[in-house]
Amino acid sequence: MTGTEENTTSYEGSFSVTEAESVVKESIDATIGGEDYNKEQVNKWTAAILERCLGDLCKLGKTYKYIVTCAVTQKTGAGLHAANSCYWDTTLDGSCTVKWENRTMYCIVSVFALSIA
């Protein structure tokens, strides 16, 4: 379960990767922590994760626009590869991607924070 760092130095008011990571992990664990893949429930789970993530990020109170994506994949032995990149203000903006897995499924959540002011 790793995240990706955008800025090594964080300034006051800038995006904190570690903080976002912890928010995301917590919301995933709370939603699908002990569950097995269930095709009926997957949609509910992704919605729940997103809502929770966004809610927690906004509570941080920073002047950012957030974009959050969530992907849940069943573990069938197939490989899954994803990548993202952005063109933005490298000082103020940031993103964070969190990988999570359990016995039956993978979950990838990406958070993009774009500074407003």
Add this chain to the structure above:
Amino acid sequence: MTASSNSDVRPVGKLQRVQGGAHHRAEVGEDKPIHGLYQVGGQGDWSVVGRFLGMCCFRNWDHTGGLPQDGDLLQAEAQIVDVAEDLGELVCTGPQQPGTDAIWSCSFPLPQSTSALSSLGLVQWRGGSEGGNGVNCRGWGRLGTSRIAQVDFPPKELVSYSKETQTLLTTHPLEVEEEEEDEEMDVKPGLDSEPPDEDDAKETKDVLRELTEEERQQILHSAEFQSFFDCSIRVMERALAEDTDIYFDYSGRDLDVSGGSSLSFSRLFYDEHWSKHRVITCLDWSPQYPELLVASYNNNEDAPHEPDGVALVWNIKFKKATPEYIYHCQSPVVSVGFARFHPNLVVGGTYSGQIVLWDNRSHRRTPVQRTPLSAAAHTHPVYCVNVVGTQNANNLISVSTDGRMCSWSLDMLSQPQETMELVYNKSKPVAVTCMDFPTGDVNNYVVGSEEGTVYTASRHGSKAGICEMFDGHQGPVTGISCHSAVGPMDFSHLFITSSFDWTVKLWSTKHNRPLYSFEDNADYVYDAMWSPVHPAMFAAVDGMGRLDLWNLNNDTEVPTASVIVEGASALNRVRWSATGKEVSVGDSEGRVWVYDTGELSVAHSDDWARFARTLVEIRASHGDEEEEGPMELSS
């Protein structure tokens, strides 16, 4: 021109580029970083090659912290988007204490901008002192591509294997008794996995694979491997054991002269596995290959699971210490001989009464043919086997201790061609312990018995069966030998016998009492044999480990040469080789000793005449000692 809305912003001065020249010239739309020195302040005209878009990083070279002053040089790093003429004013928007972050901004128009930030036309500097290097500014609003965030979940590796199996074609495995060979095969399996790859180097990669244990065993037990191994192992053993002497001096300077005229030890044949704890029961030299010697062995009481009867063929020509052929059977072999007219066959008489035949053409160590265990054949130990006759008409004669003599054809051992009970005077059967045929005679033979009497017998004719009785020994007769040296005179009527009564006696078939008795031994004399080349020589062995060579032309009282074998074990058998140069003895520990007789056994032309005279003397002296002279017999 727009300015920052921050209340702390106040103009510092204008930005002027003073260095970093033409090579930084860029075209419209091209992103290129500008490295150069820009002077802060001053009112003069200044020109800039490109327009700053986004972040500019300014570093004050001369400043130790705080606000840049007029004349300060700031270094810029920026990306050019468009050519512009007016950069604008450098403004400080933050606190100005040394050691703290200061924000500088320079605003300038950006008619073309691609990001929301840059459309504001603001360039913001963040300052911070770094070790006295001055202000380190970082621009705000610089747009750039972020690092690519990648997420990877590799696919699950499916381990697949082929479910079909293919059993290899195997030939019928050889008998279990041949596991003996497996011990020797430790080195050999490597040979099989080496492919013939001289021609195609490409194929070496997939042919040189490790063989599994099963494949190895299959190859080891296949018939073609066994036959290949059987043949090549002999050659290899000989080659390994050979050590020819390159220093040999033919002038004989280095030779020990004295060794030529006495009995000298030549070879010892002993096999750790097959000879140990077994008594040698019989020896025979091969008529076709004078270097081959077969020895038969009794059972090994310490190893009840090993075969009871063993016969080993030894080779004196090569220095290898292992037998040429190893044969065994289920009953102790008490007599053995090469089949004279069948070079590949070895005949054995066993304790159970069976006669077994081994063939060195097959790779089996067990007999290829056996006589039946029936009342029609022998039911007692067969102590004598002999092939007599000619190439075209030959028979295997066997006599057992119950007095039965059987004549067999080697092609068919399922039943004897003729049988005869050897009975003396129609009363009791003769318990035969040894037998011999005079040279050239296929009809008459002599036998020695357990009671100490010797008989002559005939196979065919009106007097078929026991003919004459010769009395003289006081103990069982252990060995009998007819005179066999061929020379100008005929002594074929002579034979010698050895017995438990410590004597060797010389007889003539013409007299029913011994001609002479040799009494030099102090123990049971187990065997005696005439020399095949010297008319007056014979060898005798006794239970004290003594091998005696008697030359009657020299002395009739004591042996001419005598040697005690190492270890002084009882010697059971003695056999001269066909050339008369070697004599082999077998002892009770399973060892075959081969001695060189050297000069002793060379027969000179006058030896025959001398022997005739010796006989006359013997008879004369014998007649003096005894009260009764030997009776002349009609035969």
